[in-house]
Amino acid sequence: MREDITPQLRERAQLIRERIVEARIGGRFWAAGADNVWDQIARGERLAFAGDDERGLLALIAGASVDWTGPGPFADIAHSPDPDALDRAVTRWLIDGADYRDPFSGRPVAIEAAIDQLAFWRQAIDRNRGLVVAAGIARWKRREVEAMLWPGDSLVFAGNAADAVGAALRGGGEIAVWPSKAPRGLAEEAAAHGVNVHPVEDGFLRSAGLGSDCHPPHSIILDRSGLHLDPTRPSDLEAMIAAPADPALLARAERLMRSLVDAGISKYASGGAPWERPVKDRRIVLVTGQVEDDLSVKLGGAGVEGNLDLIRRARATEPDAWLVFKPHPDVDAGHRRGAITDAVALRHVDQVVRDVPMASMLDAVDAVHVLTSLTGFEALIRGCDVVTHGQPFYAGWGLTRDLAPPIERRRGHNVTKAQLVAATLILYPRYLDPVTKLPCSPEILVERLAAEPEPRETLLTRLRRLQGRLRRTLSVAGGRA
Incomplete structure (x- = not known):
């Protein structure tokens, strides 16, 4: 029946x-x-x-x-x-x-x-179609990167240019590469054989721990048009920011912004005790240090010569403000270039701050001065004034005060914060749930980071931190000598 x-x-x-x-x-x-x-x-x-x-x-x-x-x-x-x-x-x-x-x-x-x-998941897989090789990916983060770049078939990890191009030719596909770790000669070898190479970088909600401490990423970006760090060329991110967004996506971006602020989440950390304003009668301005040989600084630094030059320029722009300098955590950890002694920094700023969650500081300051740091983007989300001395991806859209030369004509019109966030945090990156190791939405990752703000320690991360401390000690000793 x-x-x-x-x-x-x-x-x-x-x-x-x-x-x-x-x-x-x-x-x-x-x-x-x-x-x-x-x-x-x-x-x-x-x-x-x-x-x-x-x-x-x-x-x-x-x-x-x-x-x-x-x-x-x-x-x-x-x-x-x-x-x-x-x-x-x-x-x-x-x-x-x-x-x-x-x-x-x-x-x-x-x-x-x-x-x-x-x-x-279908859309995530379709975004990765055509990728057959990954190069320049450190072994300690290959599992996570493969999960986010999985094209529905196996992904080959190659250690040199010849192997990468050979595997791409056999698979009839393209290469994803970490630009700062790209095998020598990869660009030339790929061009000679007509193989496309696309850059991969950390995403903007990366992890609870530092990448330099070998904490694997929970998000990455892959750009098929260029590199969002390079202001001289178009990129997928730039096109996404400029494109009209539907109301549902913008509403989702607004909710995501509120979740990030409420949970106190930034690129590397979440939570933490509130940072107290050191003075009450002056404008409080944060200046964020950066890794001086970082690719974003090399490509978008606009002539600023390192962290010392940045704080000098910030002081010249804000002569009456209470300037707070926060060194980059990778530099403080001893892994990367850009260290300034506190004595030198305090000639230009009023305070040097370490070991304070970035989100907590952004909730308390009035303005932020950056070179190309993601901190400027995070500050925009929290309603801070943002002054850019370099040319980061979020400059040139009418949301920041830009002191560097304008970025051609590609960023000639203004966008809203919701448009910027929708492109930067929803459409552009690929995310991975740190618990299930499944591709996920940014909302899921925000939940996970809020639930477990402290990074999980492994033998590798402990050894890496010890290595950083030794480097820092030797650097200080060498400076005294």
Whole structure:
């Protein structure tokens, strides 16, 4: 006997069918070619399935013709005179016949939420299509990088230019490379063989611990147009910032900003005790130190000659302010260049601050002076005045006071903070849940960082910190000598 289907169930089944087709999920949707039924449908191939093959149900949902090679429930649907047969099958097999859970919380969810999650993963995989090789990726972070760059097939890690280009040619694809660790001669070798190379960098919500301490990243960016650190060339991020955003995305960006502020999250840390304003009757201005040989400084430094030059310029711009200098944590840890002794810094600033969470400071200061630091972007989110002495990705959009030369004509129009955040934190990066090691949304990562603000220690991170302390001690000793 045929089961009745209510108008409400029929409508829900039809909406689910539409969403499945739109998202192209089900079956081996992550695979490319013959294993992916959605690719077969898109190519107009003749489909042949056994009557109990679930791919046959997907084909029916997509409205494709199927040659049934044997009996089964899905072949019965195709041969049924009942106009509601497919909606009944969707209700029976997909709505009532399965339980769905959120992969990050483990809580039960409706099929619609499960479809949305699978659609997100499908989009993540599609963004990575064509990548077959990763180069310049340190071993201690390969697991995380591979999860965020997974193209639906294996990703080869190459240690030199010849191996990288050879693997790309064999796989018929492209290379992702960490620019500062790129194998010698990679650009030339790839160009000679017509292989595209795309830069990969840390994302803007990276981790609870420092990358220089070998804490693996929870987010990365890959740019197919250029590099967001390079103001002389267009980039995917620049195009995303300039593009019109739909209202739903902007509302999501507003919520994300509030979550970041409420949780006290910045690129490397979250939480921490509030930082107290040192004086009450003066404008408090934070100057953030940077790694002096960082790629963003090399490309976008606009002639500023290191951290000492930056604080001198900040003092000249803010002669009456209470200037606070915060050295970069990688420099303080002894891993990177850019150290200034406190005695030298205090000739130009009123205070040097360490071991205070950046988010806590940004909640208390009136303004921030930066070269190209991400701190300027984080300060914008928190409503601070931001003065840029270099040319970071967030300069030139009408949100900052820019002292460096203007960035050509590509950034000639103003955008809102929500537009900037939507592009920078939602559309551009790839995120990884540190708990499940699954690709996730920025909202999930914010939840994780807020729940566990202190980084997990490993033998590698402890050894790396010891190495940094030794370098710092030797540097100080060498300076005294």
